[in-house]
Amino acid sequence: MRDLGKDIALTARDAGLVACTRCQRVWPMAEDRCDRCGARLASRDTGSLSRVWAWWCVGVMAYIPANLWPMLVTRTLMSESEDTIVGGVIELMHHDAVGIAIVILVASVGIPVAKFIAIAYLALSVRRVTLLSAHRRQQLYEIVEYIGRWSMIDVFVVAILSALVQLNVVASVNPGPASLAFALSVIFTMLSAQAFDPRMIWDRIEESARSEGGEARPA
Structure with missing residues (x-):
């Protein structure tokens, strides 16, 4: 949690991570493909x-x-x-x-x-x-x-x-x-x-x- 006048949860995007929408595996944002299922990775479509x-x-x-x-x-x-x-x-x-x-x-x-x-x-x-x-x-x-x-x-x-x-x-x-x-x-x-x-x-x-x-x- 971070103090921005009120507690805000740290999101995966803030942490430099992105989740695969197909298998839910989390990867660093620099990755463009999921090594588990081969799906394309994107923070937002x-x-x-x-x-x-x-x-x-x-x-x-x-x-x-x-x-x-x-x-x-x-x-x-x-x-x-x-x-x-x-x-x-x-x-x-x-x-x-x-x-x-x-x-x-x-x-x-x-x-x-x-x-x-x-x-x-x-x-x-x-x-x-x-x-x-x-x-x-x-x-x-x-x-x-x-x-x-x-x-x-x-x-x-x-x-x-x-x-x-x-x-x-x-x-x-x-x-x-x-x-x-x-x-x-x-x-x-x-x-x-x-x-x-x-x-x-x-x-x-x-x-x-x-x-x-x-x-x-x-x-």
Whole structure:
């Protein structure tokens, strides 16, 4: 700890160290590659926010047709029907499968929209004053990273139905064009979250502490 009018924790960057974001091994800042996993070392990823917004935008662009195009195409001897994500949820509710409908609605609509909002909030909070503390924003980032793997439930359901309900001429269930758009949206959103450098969350705190302590921040 150092006395700058108040106690401030010594950061790895102040100590001339940098941590590998892949394996968490700490190296001297002069090193440019991690000898353990081969990842590139950088105190801060300066291009992080640009990549976050780029992946975020294409993720939103893919998510719009994913909700407008049919997710499931059902063909029988007498008819052919196409259901969007929300239309499929409504259809499941009409068949008293409320539990499955809620799961699909949360996984296909609630979680993706929440991830878009959370990632945008984290990216904006790096440059702006926010209500959430740095610790809470770090937790939010970890939640976004964790739930990313569960965002493909709707695509999994379509794939399983397509594999099970194939009765040749009698009936068939096939994925619609929305399934590809939805899968791409999930992938782009995951890439957006992974592109974010969570270390930037703590930079504003360090800057405030240094300005209060009257010490300039090292480059």
